[in-house]
Amino acid sequence: MVYDQKSRPGLDNISIEIDRGDFAFLVGASGSGKSTFLSLVLRELVATSGSVHVAGQNVARIPSWRVPKLRRGIGVVFQDFRLLPQKNVFDNVAFAMQVIGENRNSIREHVPEVLKMVGLEGKEKRKPNELSGGEQQRVAIARAIANKPAILLADEPTGNLDPATSVGIMNVLDRINQNGTTVLMATHDDGIVNSMRRRVIELSAGKILRDETAGEYTSMIPVVNQDGTRELRVAGPGELSKGVPSKQAFAPFDTEDDMP
Numbered sequence: 001m002v003y004d005q006k007s008r009p010g011l012d013n014i015s016i017e018i019d020r021g022d023f024a025f026l027v028g029a030s031g032s033g034k035s036t037f038l039s040l041v042l043r044e045l046v047a048t049s050g051s052v053h054v055a056g057q058n059v060a061r062i063p064s065w066r067v068p069k070l071r072r073g074i075g076v077v078f079q080d081f082r083l084l085p086q087k088n089v090f091d092n093v094a095f096a097m098q099v100i101g102e103n104r105n106s107i108r109e110h111v112p113e114v115l116k117m118v119g120l121e122g123k124e125k126r127k128p129n130e131l132s133g134g135e136q137q138r139v140a141i142a143r144a145i146a147n148k149p150a151i152l153l154a155d156e157p158t159g160n161l162d163p164a165t166s167v168g169i170m171n172v173l174d175r176i177n178q179n180g181t182t183v184l185m186a187t188h189d190d191g192i193v194n195s196m197r198r199r200v201i202e203l204s205a206g207k208i209l210r211d212e213t214a215g216e217y218t219s220m221i222p223v224v225n226q227d228g229t230r231e232l233r234v235a236g237p238g239e240l241s242k243g244v245p246s247k248q249a250f251a252p253f254d255t256e257d258d259m260p
């Protein structure tokens with residue numbers, strides 16, 4: 001995926017397959033290509049070379065009038081929730097169903113089920129500003145799955161949440177995945193990735209650095225050289241699965257003065 005000819009491609013000659021029902025984390029430094037990847041799946045971008053297939057369809061071949069139908073099969077969750085502030089919890093979720101023309105009866109029946117699924121029973125009447133961040137993200141997830149998408153894309157869904165709240169959100173995403181939805185989540189949250197042990201696809205400068213079935217967040221492991229100096233190096237295949245080093249181990253130097 002080339003944005004402009006003068007800079008390096010956003011994604012560079014990658015080939016990857018995510019199976020129906022997978023749960024995959026997309027990790028990598030800022031600018032590595034995660035958002036580009038998600039935008040290609042949503043057909044917000046069309047690949048400048050190669051092809052992107054979503055649910056069996058080459059998305060470049062979908063005429064623009066049918067793109068909304070493609071997107072109906074893909075739920076999206078963002079770091080900043082993006083709820084409608086004037087609407088209450090029920091109506092935020094109901095709105096997603098109204099725009100695709102669902103009738104009132106099925107909305108009235110289905111929204112409470114979705115809210116139960118994300119753990120928000122009893123909060124139907126609250127406005128977003130009367131909810132915690134974690135609850136707002138649950139509403140956003142409920143809205144994203146209201147139309148039973150085959151795929152759920154989550155772009156840094158725990159980025160604004162504390163660790164305990166993030167665990168709750170991951171439990172919800174895990175449950176959604178167990179019900180058959182493919183989940184692809186871009187994240188910088190190392191704690192979450194290391195505790196979930198799901199597929200990890202790491203991008204670096206637009207290329208795939210690794211793709212592991214039960215991976216960890218970082219491909220860097222701390223090493224102590226023979227002369228006693230410490231550094232991080234990229235782990236080889238399988239090295240990361242030998243156990244999760246403590247957070248301390250990831251801080252290679254205590255202070256800048258400590259650096260070699």
Ligand SMILES: Nc1ncnc2c1ncn2[C@@H]1O[C@H](COP(=O)(O)OP(=O)(O)OP(=O)(O)O)[C@@H](O)[C@H]1O
Pocket residue numbers: 003004009010011028029030031032033034035036037
């Ligand atoms: N609209 C754009 N026009 C030109 N270049 C872009 C555009 N969007 C992204 N890029 C470039 O493509 C590369 C990949 O960016 P991308 O936003 O996909 O990274 P990312 O991994 O999502 O980063 P972050 O973690 O900060 O969200 C970067 O070099 C970026 O500068």
